[in-house]
Amino acid sequence: MKKLKKSTLAIVLISFGMSAQDTIMPLWPKAIPNQIKSEEKEKIEHADDGIIWISNVQEPTLEVYLPAQKSMTGQAVIIFPGGGYYGLAYDWEGIDIAKTLTARGVAGIVVKYRLPWSKSITGGKNVVPLQDAQRAIRLVRENAEEWNIASNKIGIMGFSAGGHLASTLGTHYNEKVYKRQDEADDLSARPDFMALIYPVITLGEPSTHTGSRASLIGEEPSADAVDYLSNEKHVDVDTPPTFLLHAMDDEAVPVENTIMFFEALRKHNVPATMHVYPTGGHGFSLALQDEKLKDWIHLLFDWIAHLD
Template sequence: MKKLFFTLLTLFSSHMLLAQNHIIPLWEGTPPLQKEVELKEKIVQEDIVRISNVQTPTLEVYLPAKSIRNGQAVLIFPGGGYRILAYDWEGTDFAKWLNTQGIVGIVVKYRLPDSPSLTDPKEVPLLDAQRAMRMVRYNAEEWGINPEKVGVMGFSAGGHLASTLSTQYDHDLDLPKDTIDELSARPDFSVLVYPVISFRDKSAHSGSSKALIGENPSQDFLDRFSGELNVNADTPPTFLVHAQDDKGVPVRNSLLYYEALTDAGVPASMHLYPTGGHGFAFGLGKGTVENWRNELLTWLKTMQD
């Protein structure tokens, strides 16, 4: 019995060493573009964990064991139409999976534009995303990360945010700055999973658009938040995955972004599957789309060079 106890203790300790996580706020005090009001974050845990009304944006950092860490890190933006965050389904589950590959996985709990506490809702998700990238680079040495190997992964509306960060990482607002804000917010690579891309094309996801820029946005806002219109030669290399039968966010979103990347001479890898629908995450039990993660791992290795 004693031998069994120590065996189980060793296994438990090894598991704990493999994946360590901690949560840190993105901002000190009240975040920028936010009023101090009595609002509480809402967490609903049913089939998945859904978070809404985020008031304190955070990074949830998952560190693999030092012995297998390869220097890469991935910031993860869960989807949810800019109204909720599918926090485990498209967030922490993937951070833990990345850990098994020696990659630091970091889930971003970003603020959502429908909160009445925000003073300029359309700017807030990108502002949080920029801050998240800079904070990772600021803490890179402590977390065993190569600051030149930090990418983003976004799902659905989180994919829209990841693509917006990839194309507007240097977008600047007239706000107080600190030493963290002096660092680059440009991702070194981008992974977009059934992403919302366009707000002006016929494939636009109206729910995400309305949540972020309102019911009757100007043409300038439609163009600014349509990722395919903002790609240039400095946009990071990108991995795209989408299902042809996606009824939530049409596959044309990924096609538009891929075409723009190709025109700009940016390396891109696109993986399309005939079935899988929308929100398949790991793709378990969804047929051939289950294989997309293996394709991603192969591609991520090319980003280590």
């Protein structure tokens, strides 16, 4: 794996019990915005289904997987795992995806982002995940040359609540939600493309995922708070090209989320591809055990390969 440049702060190499090597770097070189130190501890545990579940995120990071240099396409995808803004399905919708991308020559970069319900978050809970998302894409752009990534071929990908965060970044990338810390913050936070997989898009009734909404903006949010992060309302002509995937029988996040976002993209003439499967439910990730769904990732690879 190609090494990070020496100027990167506090790089550490760790493993969550998986065989693939990875490089992990902190998002914030100085104080983490909207956060205080507390006795709260980050938790890494295995759920009953074996998925590595991270909660109480205290130190947001990038986990970088790079393909072999000879197979690199120059493209990168920054990945936001889901978990209802309460936790992160870190391997299932993060590391597994990154490894799959690298096998096709695309850098896969997993973001361990902060969760707004954490006691260490002091304020602006609704924008804390967006702070981490903006910082993540700027750091990737800063390191693009070192990692053999084209700075204009950096996309994002999110699953479920991670899809909400990705669509938030794709529609709110120009907003100043934290104070500048270094030169990376002078770079654009606009993704070059987006892949939203069974995403939460709206925070409005009746189609929202109530758990994600409660975690992000509370049990009784104001109408303004709902509208601000109902991302179908913030699409414009500069929203990045988008790949959308959902199952019709998703009982956790209704397929209307994907349809609403597609319609908003179409209205503004933003290139978009939408795939809706009749079955599959929610949270299927790569769907390797589902004969009807398991090839969806190849549709994504084909779409990425033919982006302008």
